[in-house]
Every structure is written in C-alpha cells, then in structure tokens.
Amino acid sequence: MSKAVVAVVYHSGYGHTARQAEAVRYGAASVEGVSAKLYAVDGGDAPWAELEQADAIIFGAPTYMGGPSAQFKAFQDATSRTVFAAGGTWKNKLAAGFTNSASRSGDKLASLQQIAIFAAQHGMHWVSLGLPPGNNSSTGSEDDLNRLGFFLGAAAQSNADQSAELAPSPSDLRTAEHLGARVAQTALQFVRGRA
Numbered sequence: 001m002s003k004a005v006v007a008v009v010y011h012s013g014y015g016h017t018a019r020q021a022e023a024v025r026y027g028a029a030s031v032e033g034v035s036a037k038l039y040a041v042d043g044g045d046a047p048w049a050e051l052e053q054a055d056a057i058i059f060g061a062p063t064y065m066g067g068p069s070a071q072f073k074a075f076q077d078a079t080s081r082t083v084f085a086a087g088g089t090w091k092n093k094l095a096a097g098f099t100n101s102a103s104r105s106g107d108k109l110a111s112l113q114q115i116a117i118f119a120a121q122h123g124m125h126w127v128s129l130g131l132p133p134g135n136n137s138s139t140g141s142e143d144d145l146n147r148l149g150f151f152l153g154a155a156a157q158s159n160a161d162q163s164a165e166l167a168p169s170p171s172d173l174r175t176a177e178h179l180g181a182r183v184a185q186t187a188l189q190f191v192r193g194r195a
C-alpha cells in the first residue's frame, strides 16, 4: 500500500505555537501509513527539497498583530521564488493551517484566512478542521474539542502570562492532533487514489 508524507511547517516566537505544531505532527503520525515531520521556520529559509517530497503541508504560525507572524510571512514570501516561480511545485498537494494567540479570538481567523489564501495561490487543496464548534452551549466546557469554534483550521489560545509548558490548553492540543490526523487520512486517500 502507498504511504503518505505530511510536513508541518511552523514558526513560534516563544514556544506556544511549537507545542501546537508538535500536537499536529503527533496526530498525523498516529495514522498508519503516514510519516509526519516538523519543520520550524524563522524567515525565508526552509528545507525546500524536503517540502517538495510531502503529499500534504500543514502551515502554522502565532497570530501577531492580527495576522501570521512576520517570520512566517517571510517564509511565505520566499515561496514566491522557490515554489511558485519554480514551476508551481506545490500544486495539488494538500494544505491545512493552525494558529495560536493570547486572546480567545485575538483575530486568529485573519491568520487562518491568510494561510488558506496562500495555499490557494500555490494550487493546493485545503483541508478544513472538520469538527463541530465546542463550548457553545450551557453544557459546554473549556475541555471541549474545538472550544474556540473555528472551522477553517485549528486554533489554540495561550494565556499571555503563561509559559509554553502551561499553554495552550490540553483541549487545544487535542484539537491540533485532530487536524493532523484528518489531513493524514485525507493524504492517504489522495495518494492511494492517484496510485
């Protein structure tokens, strides 16, 4: 049976989004037949050849000032030359996104939208979160999966006064794992369907 490769590319300034990224990778790797690898970026350098081997790329960044961090944006901008102008080498790969910030909203949606548009510019197929919103009823709680109620990708919230050992919350990390697993399962369907 064919196997699928999932890459998780992220930036994290202070470690919180790194924990979310590791949860995404863990979820993807939990799917049999899938290998998943983390790639931290901090500007315009990235392991381009390795990313080209991936069947799916999951992008993640902290939300800074209402959008993906500048370091992640520099990575995105670099793909104009290394991926787009190089022949559109990410076309027809799967894509998904995640973001983390201090406020429950914190304008995270703007970051996910920006990442989804970026994926579309590369001709990638966007995979949504695929979970109902949690914590939106009288019986809901902060422990619910997708407690922040996003559809486009996985969201996490890290209290501004807590270190990355304490935040994001366990429910946000489980939500991130779910996204990784969903992308991995979809990648297997694509890889095996093409085979």
Ligand SMILES: Cc1cc2nc3c(=O)[nH]c(=O)nc-3n(C[C@H](O)[C@H](O)[C@H](O)COP(=O)(O)O)c2cc1C
Pocket (backbone or CB within 6 Å): 011, 012, 013, 014, 015, 016, 017, 018, 062, 063, 064, 065, 066, 067, 100, 101, 102, 103, 104, 105, 106, 107, 158, 160, 164
């Ligand atoms: C420059 C900067 C801008 C920020 N802007 C936002 C924001 O727009 N919304 C928000 O909720 N949190 C904002 N934050 C808080 C971060 O998103 C939050 O601390 C996050 O956990 C950082 O993730 P990291 O440790 O992976 O860098 C900002 C933090 C910094 C340093």
